[in-house]
Amino acid sequence: MIDIGYTQVAVAVTLMVLAIVLSRWQRLGTEKELAIGIFLSFIQLVAVGYVLEFIFGLESVPAVLAAVTVMIIVASFTAARRAVHIPRAWLWSFLSILTGSVVTLGLMLAVAVITMKAQYVIPLAGMTIGNSMNCGALVMERLHSDITSNRPAVETALALGKNWREASHPFFVKAVKAGMMQMLNFLKVVGIVQLPGAMTGMILAGASPLKAVLIQVIVGYMITAAVTVTGIMAAHLAIRRMFSPADQLTI
């Protein structure tokens, strides 16, 4: 296995310098952002590296759980920033990402596919939470825009004696599907067009490709399940906020 240290990273920086030079030459105007990007990505990732080293070193279950909780909270607020039209979106994001993660990670832990160690739980949680976050934010925003632009359809259903759930169902379906689409498309072309990150990382770190593939399959299924759970739950929670208790559209 190749030995990686700061020297190797410094060499890799020349690639970013190449990008800056190209940006300048082609007058893309992205030099400043690239420079900031070099700096921030380095600082953030190294910081995360130290944090992970620290947590791994603790070998403590509460520390792992605390780390996962912090990840979910950060993801919830990130999702809420994107779902600007949904009141208290952070809370709905939190509940739905939490559920998606607990269900999937919990199942993997319960059947002992993984054990309660930082090394397994944190990277897997990171991937399920990250994907769930994107899905939840997308689903909530999509619902808001679809229901706002389809008031006549929703109110016609309500006027015909349907409840809020029935009246919004077509838009619920569309939004959840949209939220799952990225994952579904990924599953269809995975390995053909692109080698996924987890697998690439394992191969680089020296694992056998076959083992890396099996892990990737597990990761892929976990993410799919988590995204589905989160999408459905975020949709339900967000839709409920768009109707009054008396089944009146309030947005």
Place this chain on the structure above:
Amino acid sequence: METSAARSDGTVLSADNLTRTVATASGDKRIIDSFSFRFDHRGLYTIVGPSGSGKTSLLRLFNRLDEKSGGEVRFHDRPIEQYPVTHLRRKIALVFQVPYLFPGTVAENLAYCCPVKTNPEEAFSSRYLHLVGLEPGLAGRDAATLSVGQQQRVALARALVLEPEILLLDEPTSALDPGAAKTIEDLILKLNRSLGLTIIMVTHNFSQALALDGVSLVMVGGVMIETGRSRELMARPGHDTTRRFIAGDLR
């Protein structure tokens, strides 16, 4: 409908000091202001008034599609809040000014609220299509291919499927040519006289109120300024605004 025939012709719907206030950019606005009225069972009522006078807003309070800010609406002498809202909306059916038909066939639209089980589907559709003066052959047509006039009639038929006691119609002939409008007016009279439906219809066209020969309620700026038999209002308007509205000076 069979239950209503057995009932005496008392009050079926009443409003007492009904008010709705909405928040606007320039502060709160009373779009319905202290509206009080008793609608008799089997009555035929026309709500007239210039556009923006609150006619649509009033109908939406009767079937609880919007929430009142003050006062009370009673259906069969019980506050409407005491009924399950989906049940209330089937008993007090609203047909919107701009009809919305769900994607699918005309027959599917008719069966939207209550999937047809007993009757063969064709007999069911043709019965309701016949009621609103449409060809039974239209049942299989894609709803999106209908003319606006046909859509309006399908929307009316779809509301009749609910077997309501009260039919709220929001300018049901606004998109129709005079000939088609006459068919709808005749239909409204038939529904009122033969089926015993209480009809509350919005129109901004006073001649239509005259043709239907019911009781008119004149709305201006969210306030009901007067009420009486349409012909009497025509002969002896109690307000200058009513006179100007009848003369066609207000739109």
